[in-house]
Amino acid sequence: MTERKGKANLEDIARVTGVSKMTVSRVLRGVSGFSDDTRLRVTQAAVKMGYVPNRIAAAFSSDQASTLVGMCVPRLTSGLFGHVLDGVDRALSRLGYQVMIGSNNHDPEEEEAWVRQVVSWRPAGVILSGRTHTPGTVDLLRQAGMPVVEIWDLTTSPIDMSVGFSHYDCGSEIGQFLIRKGRRRAGYVGALSRSDVMGQARLQGFADALMRSGTPLVDREVLHDSPGFYPGYYGLETLLARRPDLDVVYFHNDEMAIGGLAYCQSRGIRVPEDLGIVGWGGMEAASVLPRRLTTTIVPTTTIGKVAAEALVARLRGEAGQDVTVVPTRLVPGETG
């Protein structure tokens, strides 16, 4: 009776139950229109035989049935994107979807390579990070005709949908804030200049805000390294060696800013009296420092959640907006 082997299929269940394959399929999918008796016998047989549905076959036959969603982030090791991923995964897995991940290291070419792979799995939808894509990527996704959500960096002309905020505005807001606080000689320490267009947008917004106030950005130091603590530490050291007269430094992100704080502490530079330190991102560590870091908090989990929900709404044919702004929050802190 226990005809296991882990390979029972609908037909096996049909044979055992004495109904047709189609009936088994429908009963197991919860389609209505069957007697309680049939329903019970089918479901019990399925359990007893250890039936494992074959989504490959299901997706193959109907292509409506794919529950795969692709999600590409710049770096899996980023704390911020870990939270975004968590928001996406929580929202999607609750609705029965599976998430395929990828990372592109801020490189649109790598992203295209990933999209090429993912599209061949005919997913229900795709979530990308950023608004910078190769023409090939856009083409592939357009041809595939599936929902696409671009997150993180807002764009007003998305491939399909967009959920995020403006990096330019983040930088601009910080710039204005620092001007109001009386800072006049600002510097910037960043990383990965070439490829991270979003970091560049923050810098641009920052520099433009300063410029408008008549106190342009004094100097910048951009390392070709991943934006971690050490690059922040050494980046600040290099920058201050060139420009000891800076009164505030804006960092690519909180990790780098914390590295900068460590440098100040090691050199006896008083923060914020001698030098202001400002980060971006809102990593949790930043809030338990002796002095709460001045930074911009980004609603990571929310962005993931909203993106996932927008995607599912579109799959269900519900109307939704194409562009969703998820606001960031400037935290004055005690270091700026």
Place this chain on the structure above:
Amino acid sequence: MTERKGKANLEDIARVTGVSKMTVSRVLRGVSGFSDDTRLRVTQAAVKMGYVPNRIAAAFSSDQASTLVGMCVPRLTSGLFGHVLDGVDRALSRLGYQVMIGSNNHDPEEEEAWVRQVVSWRPAGVILSGRTHTPGTVDLLRQAGMPVVEIWDLTTSPIDMSVGFSHYDCGSEIGQFLIRKGRRRAGYVGALSRSDVMGQARLQGFADALMRSGTPLVDREVLHDSPGFYPGYYGLETLLARRPDLDVVYFHNDEMAIGGLAYCQSRGIRVPEDLGIVGWGGMEAASVLPRRLTTTIVPTTTIGKVAAEALVARLRGEAGQDVTVVPTRLVPGETG
């Protein structure tokens, strides 16, 4: 000529090229035994027609062809697992595999629910975190007969393969280290006691080592919260309120330890003179603190990479070891 529509399939290419569908399939997969002329015509037609391979159909027909690998972690928001995921993804995507993620919040039941979903996609293999699984999980994976790698927490009797280290030994090693440093009254601050069996194992190893030296663990404070900075801060506060005479505290992980450090700083407790602070995990932030944290560094990326490679080796039928120990490293630091 440009018969786009994004839905060209092998048969379309075959028709255009004047060969059979099978020839197209083999040429595109790089099977040898075709004339250069045929090969060229087929590949060119495929490019021109914007052919996107259908892996669903391929996996369906051959079930050897699945390039999907499932990977389940306790929490996507953990910095450590972000690095593990990165190691896995880098290694697998380079070899043409796609990673489906999931998280189980340290709950074996959630893991089983995830496994049930993933197995129905007939993946090439599965990577799980931890060694604690429900019987249902083990059954599903055994029945499916696919490679399974359990990572992070080493087990000598894996479902299939295991890559990791002993959490018990981590705790034990720290215990011995602190004894040698002259500590005699040790406490512990942890989180998520019920569900995180790996954290519990570290605590057990720690307590056992202390016990063997005749200076048993004095007290512990375990919060029912995620193991972040604030729980570390308040956990230490609570613990010290009960036991002001402790001379060292072992934390569930580095985040919590940093929270503990913040508490000490806020209360004027000198570290390590008045109180030793010890973490676990080796998060990057811990190494740029004014005082380098005493902790255990875990080779996160390596574990992911090794696990992925072990899985692929098994898929290719190469011999490999079932259990791979990836050693951790105790960092003496300046806070212990």
Place this chain on the structure above:
DNA sequence: TTTCTTTACGTTACCGGTAAACCAACAACA
């Protein structure tokens, strides 16, 4: 009684690949 509905299921065809087996033409060999 006849016809119409509804309920509860069954039949058929097909999704797009791939494995396995088969085949035609030609060259080489003995």
Place this chain on the structure above:
DNA sequence: TGTTGTTGGTTTACCGGTAACGTAAAGAAA
């Protein structure tokens, strides 16, 4: 001259579901 290989393909059957449509039987309506 027949046999054997090699090259370069083709044919057939099938993977396990699902959409679309068909239908028998029972009850309701006319």
